[in-house]
Amino acid sequence: MNFSKEEIRHSMLLYAITDRTWLKEGETLTSICEDVLKHGATFLQIREKDLEPSAFQKEALELKALCAKYQVPFVVNDSVEIALAIDADGVHVGQGDIQGKNLRALIGKDKILGISAATVAEAVAAQAAGADYIGVGAVFGTSTKKNARNLSVEKLREICAAVTIPVVAIGGIHALNLRKLSGSQVDGVAVISAIFSSDNPGKATSDLLSLARQLVQPTPRLMRTALSIAGSDCSGGAGIQADLKTMTMNGVYAMSAITALTAQNTTKVEKIVETSPDFLKSQLDMIFTDIFPDAVKIGMLPNARLIEVLAERLRFYQAKHIVLDPVMVATSGSILMETSAVLTLKKELLPLAELVTPNIPEAEILSERKITTPEEIEAAAEFIGKTYHCAVLIKGGHSVNTANDLLWADGQMEWFYGRCIPNPNTHGTGCTLSSAIAANLAKGYSLSTSVQRAKKYLSGALSAMLDLGAGSGPMNHAFCLTGEFS
Numbered sequence: 275m276n277f278s279k280e281e282i283r284h285s286m287l288l289y290a291i292t293d294r295t296w297l298k299e300g301e302t303l304t305s306i307c308e309d310v311l312k313h314g315a316t317f318l319q320i321r322e323k324d325l326e327p328s329a330f331q332k333e334a335l336e337l338k339a340l341c342a343k344y345q346v347p348f349v350v351n352d353s354v355e356i357a358l359a360i361d362a363d364g365v366h367v368g369q370g371d372i373q374g375k376n377l378r379a380l381i382g383k384d385k386i387l388g389i390s391a392a393t394v395a396e397a398v399a400a401q402a403a404g405a406d407y408i409g410v411g412a413v414f415g416t417s418t419k420k421n422a423r424n425l426s427v428e429k430l431r432e433i434c435a436a437v438t439i440p441v442v443a444i445g446g447i448h449a450l451n452l453r454k455l456s457g458s459q460v461d462g463v464a465v466i467s468a469i470f471s472s473d474n475p476g477k478a479t480s481d482l483l484s485l486a487r488q489l490v491q492p493t494p495r496l497m498r499t500a501l502s503i504a505g506s507d508c509s510g511g512a513g514i515q516a517d518l519k520t521m522t523m524n525g526v527y528a529m530s531a532i533t534a535l536t537a538q539n540t541t542k543v544e545k546i547v548e549t550s551p552d553f554l555k556s557q558l559d560m561i562f563t564d565i566f567p568d569a570v571k572i573g574m575l576p577n578a579r580l581i582e583v584l585a586e587r588l589r590f591y592q593a594k595h596i597v598l599d600p601v602m603v604a605t606s607g608s609i610l611m612e613t614s615a616v617l618t619l620k621k622e623l624l625p626l627a628e629l630v631t632p633n634i635p636e637a638e639i640l641s642e643r644k645i646t647t648p649e650e651i652e653a654a655a656e657f658i659g660k661t662y663h664c665a666v667l668i669k670g671g672h673s674v675n676t677a678n679d680l681l682w683a684d685g686q687m688e689w690f691y692g693r694c695i696p697n698p699n700t701h702g703t704g705c706t707l708s709s710a711i712a713a714n715l716a717k718g719y720s721l722s723t724s725v726q727r728a729k730k731y732l733s734g735a736l737s738a739m740l741d742l743g744a745g746s747g748p749m750n751h752a753f754c755l756t757g758e759f760s
């Protein structure tokens with residue numbers, strides 16, 4: 275797998291390093307690592323000091339497949355040969371391993387290169403040598419690595435300030451001392467014994483992950499912002515409410531401009547009160563003249579007057595990263611947009627969008643054709659993209675295919691294959707996906723990566739199997755929050 279620089283930085287958050295010496299009778303490294311990845315580890319390194327090369331390589335191959343399943347980067351410690359032989363995502367090496375070698379040239383530009391550093395000079399040299407990140411430690415006393423060099427949290431802070439590549443702290447880090455790293459500006463923590471020596475590696479992982487999240491908070495200056503322009507769903511599963519939850523969980527500051535109030539629940543939409551065009555304009559003016567959004571998600575737009583005002587304001591403010599979810603019909607079958615408004619939507623809004631995210635019925639309306647096969651999905655996406663000069667994500671989940679989505683952007687097609695999650699509670703999935711894409715665009719990810727990350731978030735929210743209401747219920751947007759604060 276290829277990871278962008280931004281993804282590598284985020285993947286530092288909870289970096290797990292294997293240690294087979296803690297395995298108990300009957301346990302395998304692969305099964306423990308699966309538990310660790312399931313509970314949210316964001317990076318995995320295989321570290322084998324005593325295994326002979328063929329067993330090391332075999333184990334590495336298994337862990338590589340596991341990491342691919344969880345879309346988590348996987349690197350091999352020390353052995354460039356094994357990393358290349360199994361086509362791992364990269365390699366992690368220490369100061370002793372890099373002397374006189376051009377590792378970047380050896381592994382190629384696409385592989386992740388991690389280098390250990392314990393001084394500012396080593397860190398700066400590692401960055402110059404093409405490292406994608408540095409591992410800095412030991413920040414606390416550790417019995418896992420004999421003769422580890424110790425450094426203070428103050429030295430760690432100096433190293434973080436001296437380089438622009440991500441920094442992960444390592445050495446003796448566990449749940450009770452992790453907070454001592456606050457203020458150091460690290461991008462994450464790397465741990466061995468705090469996870470692998472635990473009686474419950476999965477729980478240790480989720481506990482460390484929530485502590486790491488508190489440690490590695492984006493500074494206010496770096497907080498990106500996103501705006502949802504959509505209808506209110508009083509039952510909280512779709513519309514503005516789903517969008518705000520999604521954007522917040524995807525790490526951006528969320529704002530809203532409401533186009534309609536709906537009285538609805540999981541079974542039906544009972545009443546709709548449309549916002550006046552003038553009031554929509556005021557909301558947009560208040561937002562754009564104060565906290566300019568880094569991305570905009572557009573959902574329910576009940577009539578042509580609202581679409582015209584919105585298009586005019588978006589042009590006026592030169593809004594960036596516009597993701598348009600062309601909401602026409604609710605999951606329950608209720609009409610959410612006047613038929614006459616579809617023409618205005620096509621003429622005024624589609625050309626402003628960076629991405630439009632129709633489901634199959636909506637794609638049929640936008641492409642003026644029936645869609646019954648994957649080839650017809652591709653043809654419809656190409657038609658919409660070329661006609662309206664925007665990228666198109668046609669979502670599966672309907673009869674034509676399952677959880678597979680097609681992205682058409684700049685003439686290129688990319689299929690995203692999703693796991694089918696047997697959860698009948700799908701209220702708000704479209705709102706959630708488009709908001710997650712907008713949030714990730716706001717954070718600077720590419721369109722393709724934003725779609726991939728948004729699909730991963732949606733899968734997590736669906737997999738939490740929340741079951742509320744008598745109809746098609748909402749998802750658990752906060753599936754990755756423990757609700758524990760200290």
Ligand SMILES: Cc1ncc(COP(=O)(O)OP(=O)(O)O)c(N)n1
Nearest residue numbers: 351366367368369390409410444464
């Ligand atoms: C993320 C990370 N940081 C540092 C190290 C230590 O690497 P090294 O100094 O080569 O020591 P060994 O792990 O090989 O004993 C690491 N492995 N990972």
Ligand SMILES: Cc1ncsc1CCOP(=O)(O)O
Nearest residue numbers: 412416418445446465466467
């Ligand atoms: C590999 C390594 N490099 C510096 S300290 C260390 C050991 C980290 O292990 P633990 O998390 O168990 O202290």
Ligand SMILES: [Mg+2]
Nearest residue numbers: 352367368371
């Ligand atoms: Mg090493």
